[in-house]
């Protein structure tokens with residue numbers, strides 16, 4: 001007979017039995033295929049993307065897997081977004097609409113272009129941009145909308161694209177957390193004008209660091225390729241190679257390309273497992289009183305870089321810290337997902353984007369402030385959301401016990 005999942009009422013934090021009975025499943029992220037391609041990369045006698053074959057194979061393979069026309073490899077997800085912004089001509093005096101709950105990498109490129117991020121509020125349970133808030137944030141200075149598919153859950157892309165079309169503003173997809181995610185059956189990254197991916201070590205696939213910029217547009221595809229490499233036009237005649245505007249060096253090396261090529265061969269499997277795990281958790285905790293499960297926008301398939309539920313403080317006798325401590329005691333390594341909305345980071349709050357200068361938050365004819373209360377939904381999410389662990393290596397037992405721990409803790413603390 002199978003041992004039943006522990007249903008004991010007494011919480012582990014109060015000396016009761018732990019819900020989790022075995023360590024979470026683990027596995028090897030990098031192995032034979034990565035090593036083979038790395039050896040091949042080294043044997044080329046060059047690690048420069050333009051001469052070698054690995055970055056080319058990595059980008060071509062990813063583009064072909066998804067039906068993307070152009071794919072440029074860069075050094076990070078931050079670099080991918082910055083490259084897209086440069087290609088779209090984002091510059092001084094422009095605004096880019098973005099979500100307040102995201103990685104700093106969503107905002108960095110905007111500021112490096114001396115443009116200004118305008119934060120629009122989010123949906124309370126799927127954590128992506130609220131279309132009505134985006135619409136309200138549009139001004140004559142808006143040059144782009146950065147639709148962040150947070151956790152791997154796609155934004156309401158029909159609404160984002162409709163707003164973009166109505167105001168003639170391009171939509172860039174921040175897919176850094178959204179490897180393998182789809183919206184209404186189509187891969188994310190190919191819905192907006194640009195899709196930007198990250199291969200930092202915390203994403204579904206890793207090259208240590210790295211990123212990809214994809215587009216279907218011929219001239220933007222060529223522009224992104226050049227911008228990522230100092231705006232050199234390496235394919236042009238000698239006289240035409242020199243850069244005509246400023247761009248950074250965001251090149252990916254052949255070593256990253258080799259690992260990336262191996263990693264995306266695992267992508268479908270990794271993403272299918274993470275999708276099953278996250279949706280499986282939701283299935284098991286969505287009716288638990290006192291909490292909200294992680295929602296996904298209609299038509300979206302989420303690949304869960306992480307899982308974020310929320311407590312309903314009015315229905316519980318404890319605060320978020322105690323709720324998380326109780327989950328930890330049950331053997332679930334939950335943690336507080338966000339420390340703050342991005343706009344409350346020091347550089348915005350204290351207006352110190354560039355040391356000793358308030359530019360571009362001042363000085364372009366418009367004054368920008370990022371006070372508390374700017375995006376109330378995002379602020380409430382910061383105060384009430386808890387993460388549950390996600391990995392492609394977790395087992396069925398891990399799933400049942402994780403869900404059981406959440407049920408047990410929520411029930412014990414119900415008012």
Ligand SMILES: *Cc1c(COP(=O)(O)O)cnc(C)c1O
Pocket residue numbers: 075076077078079102103104105106148150174176177198199200209210211
């Ligand atoms: C990770 C991440 C980035 C930045 O990617 P890096 O490779 O770390 O530069 C940007 N946006 C989001 C939503 C991310 O999660």
